[in-house]
Amino acid sequence: MPTIAVERSSQVRLTLLPPLALYVHIPWCVRKCPYCDFNSHERNEPLPEREYVAKLISDLEALLPSVWGRRLISVFIGGGTPSLFSPAAIDELLCAVRARVVLEPGAEITLEANPGTVEAARFRGFRDAGVNRISLGVQSFDDAMLTALGRIHSAAEARRGVDAALASFDNVNIDLMYGLPGQTLDMARTDIGAALACGVPHISAYQLTIEPNTAFYRRPPPLPEHDTCADMQLAVEEALSSAGYQHYETSAFARPGRRCRHNLNYWQFGDYLGIGAGAHGKVSFPDRVTRQERIKQPRDYLAAANTIAKENAVPPAELPFEFMLNALRLVDGFALALFQERTGLPITVIARELQQAEQRGLIGRDVQNLRPTERGRLFLNELLGLFVTGGESAGLESGVRVAGPATRIL
Numbered sequence: 001m002p003t004i005a006v007e008r009s010s011q012v013r014l015t016l017l018p019p020l021a022l023y024v025h026i027p028w029c030v031r032k033c034p035y036c037d038f039n040s041h042e043r044n045e046p047l048p049e050r051e052y053v054a055k056l057i058s059d060l061e062a063l064l065p066s067v068w069g070r071r072l073i074s075v076f077i078g079g080g081t082p083s084l085f086s087p088a089a090i091d092e093l094l095c096a097v098r099a100r101v102v103l104e105p106g107a108e109i110t111l112e113a114n115p116g117t118v119e120a121a122r123f124r125g126f127r128d129a130g131v132n133r134i135s136l137g138v139q140s141f142d143d144a145m146l147t148a149l150g151r152i153h154s155a156a157e158a159r160r161g162v163d164a165a166l167a168s169f170d171n172v173n174i175d176l177m178y179g180l181p182g183q184t185l186d187m188a189r190t191d192i193g194a195a196l197a198c199g200v201p202h203i204s205a206y207q208l209t210i211e212p213n214t215a216f217y218r219r220p221p222p223l224p225e226h227d228t229c230a231d232m233q234l235a236v237e238e239a240l241s242s243a244g245y246q247h248y249e250t251s252a253f254a255r256p257g258r259r260c261r262h263n264l265n266y267w268q269f270g271d272y273l274g275i276g277a278g279a280h281g282k283v284s285f286p287d288r289v290t291r292q293e294r295i296k297q298p299r300d301y302l303a304a305a306n307t308i309a310k311e312n313a314v315p316p317a318e319l320p321f322e323f324m325l326n327a328l329r330l331v332d333g334f335a336l337a338l339f340q341e342r343t344g345l346p347i348t349v350i351a352r353e354l355q356q357a358e359q360r361g362l363i364g365r366d367v368q369n370l371r372p373t374e375r376g377r378l379f380l381n382e383l384l385g386l387f388v389t390g391g392e393s394a395g396l397e398s399g400v401r402v403a404g405p406a407t408r409i410l
């Protein structure tokens with residue numbers, strides 16, 4: 001693998017700390033979906049809500065000395081299926097967060113929900129607790145596709161879920177998948193049409209990929225051909241663009257003013273605290289960038305006195321890849337100055353790799369900005385490969401993989 005030639009003498013020097021977000025992981029679901037490789041566990045007993053919220057709060061308290069004086073720009077409660085928790089539990093959690101860290105005025109607070117686990121009153125409860133954005137795991141509006149994906153909801157329940165979410169929130173995302181078992185191009189077109197008809201301001205559209213450690217990996221379903229999936233991706237992008245959605249990240253589309261601020265912070269290599277089973281965090285200091293990972297199994301996490309499974313300062317040689325892994329997903333790319341601001345390294349450390357990327361037609365740049373070209377977006381893995389270090393990459397944000405359209409942010 002190519003290695004970024006960051007000299008030993010290159011030191012990380014951050015003159016400005018990045019924006020700070022908070023990710024909260026709630027790891028339970030009604031049933032494990034056969035394609036899912038997230039840290040989610042089938043609920044087979046009453047959820048230990050109180051115990052878990054208390055643990056989340058103690059996780060947060062332990063992190064406070066590393067972020068004194070900093071404000072949160074966003075909170076994202078993901079999973080799993082966080083909507084399985086009661087509004088009272090979410091209220092207790094958010095009250096505890098606010099009492100310990102200052103939230104920016106108008107901070108985005110997202111909760112992930114699944115149709116079939118929420119009804120109107122529950123959404124109102126989440127709103128009253130302070131949640132101001134809902135991300136709904138719809139995946140498809142086709143009953144046959146939902147059955148093939150092992151989802152617990154029907155298309156009618158998906159529609160009811162979206163309507164109920166929109167009755168309480170004006171900021172709603174739906175997740176949609178394509179490239180599904182037995183799906184044709186026409187079926188994918190119908191699905192995106194159904195998603196558009198919902199009138200939500202944000203849609204995340206992913207291609208289904210088969211990941212190791214999933215039921216689909218052990219018994220692969222019949223998937224559409226590669227070319228068909230590429231046509232589906234094109235059809236989805238065209239439909240969303242014609243309907244006025246801005247394509248701002250590999251899989252994310254938003255109406256003006258509705259881009260997800262929490263996920264943008266990941267892609268712009270911002271900082272985030274991660275609390276909950278298996279959650280990842282990234283915190284910068286003037287002389288280093290650190291990562292932290294928590295114990296994955298909910299039972300072990302709840303029982304542990306210290307929930308940290310792994311903690312390290314990111315070696316400077318790995319920072320360029322970590323930055324690029326995130327920032328090159330942005331359709332508009334990034335300001336060149338952001339590289340130094342977020343990694344603490346001069347952009348000259350990747351001069352050779354940038355030149356190669358430009359020669360291959362994968363990026364375009366001027367004196368101020370850099371963005372992936374159309375070809376760079378299509379061959380994102382090839383582009384990212386130029387920035388891979390010789391060592392192990394620890395740069396995968398929670399739920400982010402080095403992949404094209406299939407990548408999903410939790």
Ligand code: SF4
Binds near residue numbers: 036037040081
């Ligand atoms: S895909 Fe979503 S609902 Fe299904 S098991 Fe994974 S986290 Fe739970």
